[in-house]
Structures are given as C-alpha cells and as structure tokens.
Amino acid sequence: MNQSTDRLRDVLIIGSGAAGGAAAAHLSAAGHDVLVLERDPEERIKPCGGGMAASVQQWFPFSLEPAVEQVIRRVDFSWCLEDPVVAELPGEAPFWIVRRERLDRLLAEQAIQAGAEHMVDVEVSDVSRHSDNWEVTAKDGRRWRSRAVVIADGSSSPWPQQLGIGARKVQTASTMSVRLEGQGTLEDGTTRFEFGLVKQGFAWAFPLAGGVNIGVGSFIGNQDADPESVLAKLLPDLGFEPDAGMRQRGQLRVWNGHHRLDGDGIVVVGDAASLCDPFLAEGLRPALMSGCEAAQHLDGWLKGEQRDLRAYSRAMRMRWGDSMAWGRRIAQAxxxxxxxxxxxxxxxxxxxxxxxxxxxxxxxxxxxxxxxxxxxxxxxx
Ligand SMILES: Cc1cc2nc3c(=O)[nH]c(=O)nc-3n(C[C@H](O)[C@H](O)[C@H](O)COP(=O)(O)OP(=O)(O)OC[C@H]3O[C@@H](n4cnc5c(N)ncnc54)[C@H](O)[C@@H]3O)c2cc1C
Incomplete structure (x- = not known):
C-alpha cells in the first residue's frame, strides 16, 4: 500500500534511541518541524549496560537524572574471577548507570514537549533524494518528505553504505547481554569488569535499582567469545544461577576510521555512524554527543546560516574520532x-x-x- 506524503517537514529522524532522541530534543527546541520514526511498537529492554559519564549532562538543558539509577563510586576488576583490583573512582568524574529504556523515553518526551511528532511502529525501508528534498518510506508504504534527515537507527543501519556516508565497511563487536532481577553480590555503587574469561574482550556487571545488567563483549579477531560459557562462570561469582536471565545476542558497530558523517541535508549519528569506542564499548556518550552536535549544525543549515553540513563531520572527528583512533590501537594491542x-x-x-x-x-x-x-x-x- 503506497500512501501519499504529507507536508514537507524540516527534519525526519530515523530511530528514537540515544542519538536520535538527543537530536530530536535539540532540533524541536530550536523550533524546527521534526518527525521521529521509531520501529519498535513499544518500549523494550535494550541490550545496553547503561554506564555513562555524568558529564554528558552539560549538553542538555533538562535533567537526565530521572533515568539514573546508580552513581558509581567503586570499580572491581578481576582476571578469570581472581587477582582482584579494587579502584575507588575519583569524585570529580562521576559515572552513572541509567536504565536505558528510561533514558530513551526521557529524550523522546523532551522532544515531544518541545513540539516534535513521534511515531512508533514505523519500520523505515527506503531513504531517497528527490530534487531538493528527502523522501522516507516505511515498510507498510507510508511516506514522508523533509528538507533534512538524521540517520539514527543503530548498529544494523543499512543507510550509511547505501547513501555513501559513514563507514563503508563496518567492524562489529559481538555482544551478549542479560538483565537480571536482584543484585546478587554486586553492591550499590560498584561495577565489575572481568577480563580473562572472555577471548579478546571483557565482561561487565553494572548495578541498577533492584537489578543488574551483565554483558559480554568480544572486540577483535574471529570473536568466538562463547558468551554462554563465560556467563556460566561469571553469574555464580556474582551470586546468580549460571543460566539466569534472558540473553540477547547482538553485533555492535565500533569505530574503525575517520569517515564523512554528512551528505546533502543528511547526517548519520550514534551506532549507525560507527562511533562506539572499540576498546571499552562506550557508545552512549558518542551517541548523545553526535545527536547534539548534528542538531546544532542542522539548525544552522536549515536557517541558511551554513552552506553544508561538513562542519558536523569535522566536529565529530575533533571531539571524538581523534581519540578513538588511539583507542583502536590500544584495543588491538x-x-x-x-x-x-x-x-x-x-x-x-x-x-x-x-x-x-x-x-x-x-x-x-x-x-x-x-x-x-x-x-x-x-x-x-
Ligand atoms: C550489550 C551491550 C552493552 C552496552 N553497554 C553500554 C554501556 O554500558 N555504556 C555505553 O556507553 N554504551 C554501551 N553500549 C553501546 C550503546 O548501547 C550504543 O552505542 C547506543 O545504544 C547507541 O545508541 P543509538 O541511538 O545510536 O542506537 P540505538 O540505541 O540502537 O537506537 C536505534 C533506534 O533505531 C530504531 N530502528 C532501527 N531500525 C529502524 C528502522 N528501520 N526504522 C525505524 N527505526 C529503526 C531502533 O528500534 C532503536 O530504537 C552497549 C552495547 C551493547 C550491545
């Protein structure tokens, strides 16, 4: 079924995760006509540990604290469950654990309050340029037109390759995540990192209010991490049954080089732009950073103050890519x-x-x- 397009919007945002939500909140607050298209019909538990530096707060005019469930003060490291290292975190760089679905909802709500339209159960299946505008089509045939598009649909996004922006050849980390009820032996305010059990990667346990997010990530090579056997050893060490919890496997795009992240009226942000740290799998901060940075440049471009969106790619390279180039080398070593x-x-x-x-x-x-x-x-x- 093909449905006719409605009015020409300023911006269509594909994906309502951290990156899309950050862009939507800022662009709608700046007065632009924004429509966010999200595939999931309802909130789901995302495979994300929710660990995030509190410093991201500086990029938002509203409080992110409603999504924060723990403030981390201590980090425990182990090697094959032994040889522990305990580190008290310096107070001046606090680390938060957010409940991820709550963070995404908070950003979406802020965008809606500022005037954005937010549609769920829309799976985008085509993005194409028609004369001076973009046309975005959903799997069910609905179509929308806009002056600009933000690609924010995460690690499985096909658009960077198809549209020639972002990484042409993606590199992924293989991950498994588990959300558990109860905290086991993990104390409030403490995170755990386990090296040694995971081939070419590590496992982590991050506390929530009344729960724990556990993840296993493998970052280089053939990535035969065998996460089930890692969990069978790690979970009892944390006070859980070896087979506890629902497991979600995934492929997380990681940073693998400097790329143009903009095209003609289009930008790619977050995991779709392969921004995730290839050493520590930190993806929330670059997702939020890129969403905010993209919004700022799109605002200038939509108002006719910027000729193109190249400055967005340059800013992300300076603020994020230059550090990740070193992070990638460290990860490989x-x-x-x-x-x-x-x-x-x-x-x-x-x-x-x-x-x-x-x-x-x-x-x-x-x-x-x-x-x-x-x-x-x-x-x-
Ligand atoms: C197991 C695991 C643990 C992690 N833990 C951490 C952590 O503790 N700290 C951290 O900083 N990072 C962590 N990360 C990385 C972090 O989760 C990601 O980098 C972050 O989610 C990127 O946000 P995003 O908005 O780019 O993408 P996403 O959060 O994936 O959002 C993309 C959105 O687009 C929607 N979408 C997809 N396709 C379509 C389509 N065709 N049409 C419409 N909508 C679509 C999706 O439903 C989704 O809502 C972890 C990742 C994994 C896999």
Whole structure:
C-alpha cells in the first residue's frame, strides 16, 4: 500500500534511541518541524549496560537524572574471577548507570514537549533524494518528505553504505547481554569488569535499582567469545544461577576510521555512524554527543546560516574520532595480549583514574596512548 506524503517537514529522524532522541530534543527546541520514526511498537529492554559519564549532562538543558539509577563510586576488576583490583573512582568524574529504556523515553518526551511528532511502529525501508528534498518510506508504504534527515537507527543501519556516508565497511563487536532481577553480590555503587574469561574482550556487571545488567563483549579477531560459557562462570561469582536471565545476542558497530558523517541535508549519528569506542564499548556518550552536535549544525543549515553540513563531520572527528583512533590501537594491542594488558595496564595504580578520566571525556586516548602501547608491546617481547 503506497500512501501519499504529507507536508514537507524540516527534519525526519530515523530511530528514537540515544542519538536520535538527543537530536530530536535539540532540533524541536530550536523550533524546527521534526518527525521521529521509531520501529519498535513499544518500549523494550535494550541490550545496553547503561554506564555513562555524568558529564554528558552539560549538553542538555533538562535533567537526565530521572533515568539514573546508580552513581558509581567503586570499580572491581578481576582476571578469570581472581587477582582482584579494587579502584575507588575519583569524585570529580562521576559515572552513572541509567536504565536505558528510561533514558530513551526521557529524550523522546523532551522532544515531544518541545513540539516534535513521534511515531512508533514505523519500520523505515527506503531513504531517497528527490530534487531538493528527502523522501522516507516505511515498510507498510507510508511516506514522508523533509528538507533534512538524521540517520539514527543503530548498529544494523543499512543507510550509511547505501547513501555513501559513514563507514563503508563496518567492524562489529559481538555482544551478549542479560538483565537480571536482584543484585546478587554486586553492591550499590560498584561495577565489575572481568577480563580473562572472555577471548579478546571483557565482561561487565553494572548495578541498577533492584537489578543488574551483565554483558559480554568480544572486540577483535574471529570473536568466538562463547558468551554462554563465560556467563556460566561469571553469574555464580556474582551470586546468580549460571543460566539466569534472558540473553540477547547482538553485533555492535565500533569505530574503525575517520569517515564523512554528512551528505546533502543528511547526517548519520550514534551506532549507525560507527562511533562506539572499540576498546571499552562506550557508545552512549558518542551517541548523545553526535545527536547534539548534528542538531546544532542542522539548525544552522536549515536557517541558511551554513552552506553544508561538513562542519558536523569535522566536529565529530575533533571531539571524538581523534581519540578513538588511539583507542583502536590500544584495543588491538590490549586484546591480543590481554594477560599482559591486565598486569601492566589495569593493575597500575593510576589506571582506574585514567579510565574514569577517559570515560568522562576529561582525557582522550591520545593523552595516554603512546605510553600504554609502548608498555604493552615492550613487555610482551
Ligand atoms: C550489550 C551491550 C552493552 C552496552 N553497554 C553500554 C554501556 O554500558 N555504556 C555505553 O556507553 N554504551 C554501551 N553500549 C553501546 C550503546 O548501547 C550504543 O552505542 C547506543 O545504544 C547507541 O545508541 P543509538 O541511538 O545510536 O542506537 P540505538 O540505541 O540502537 O537506537 C536505534 C533506534 O533505531 C530504531 N530502528 C532501527 N531500525 C529502524 C528502522 N528501520 N526504522 C525505524 N527505526 C529503526 C531502533 O528500534 C532503536 O530504537 C552497549 C552495547 C551493547 C550491545
């Protein structure tokens, strides 16, 4: 069934996750006519640990705290469930755990309050350019037209390749996530990172209010992480049954090079733009950063103050990509020799503070990369 298009919108946003929600909230607050198209008919538990630096708050004029369930003060590391390292996080770079579906809803609600239209149960199946405008078609035949499009449909987005923006060849981490009721032995305000059990990756446990998000991620190589057997060992260590919880497997796009993230009236943001940190799987901060940054440049472009959207790609390269280029090199060195990485990286007294500073954005990987890579490569020989 083909349905006729309605009025020409300023912006169509495909996907109502962290990146799309951030763009929608800012663009609608700036007075633009925004329509958000979301595939999921209702809220679902997303495979996301919800760990996020509190510093992202500075990019929003409204409070994100309704989505925050824990403030992290302590990080426990282990190697094959042993050799523990406990790190108290420095107070000046607080780390939050958000309930992910609540964060997405909060952003969508802010956008709606500011005037955006938000439609669910819309699976976008085509995005194409017609003279000066974009046309977006849903699987059920509905169509919309706009001056600009924000591609924010996450790690399985086909549009970057089809439209020639973002990464042509994607690199993914394979992940498994579990949401559990009850906290087991995990204490409030404490996160756990386990290295050693996971080949070329790590496992994490992040506390929620009355629950835990557990994840297993494998970042390089053939990614034969065998997450079920990792969980069978890790869950009892955290006070749960080895087969507890519903498991969700996924492929998470990770950063794999500098790419143009804009085209003619179109930008790609978040996981669709392959922004996720290839070392620590941090994807929420770049999703929010890119959504906010894209909104700012689209605002200028829609008002005729900017000729094109190249400045968006440049800004993301400077604010995020330059650090990820080093993060990628660190990931390649660390995950090839994770035992060495654990002994020489994680067990260093300064490591937890550095990790907290990187996750908060206070430091980039470039600030520590030379020393870390040299240490990992020299000690191996
Ligand atoms: C197991 C796991 C744990 C993680 N833990 C963390 C963590 O603790 N901290 C962190 O910073 N990052 C974490 N990440 C990464 C983080 O979840 C992602 O980087 C983040 O979700 C990216 O947000 P996004 O808005 O780009 O994409 P998404 O959140 O995936 O949103 C995309 C939206 O688009 C919709 N959509 C998809 N296709 C269509 C379509 N055709 N039409 C319309 N809508 C569509 C989807 O339904 C979805 O709502 C984790 C990832 C995984 C897999």
């Amino acid at each position: 660390f995950y090839r020799f994770p035992g060495v990485g654990y002994q020489l990286g994680i067990k260093r007294p300064t490591a937890p503070r550095r990790i907290a500073q990187i996750l908060s954005g206070e430091m980039g990987y470039g600030d520590i990369a030379q020393r870390v890579i040299k240490r990992l490569l020299l000690q191996r020989g």
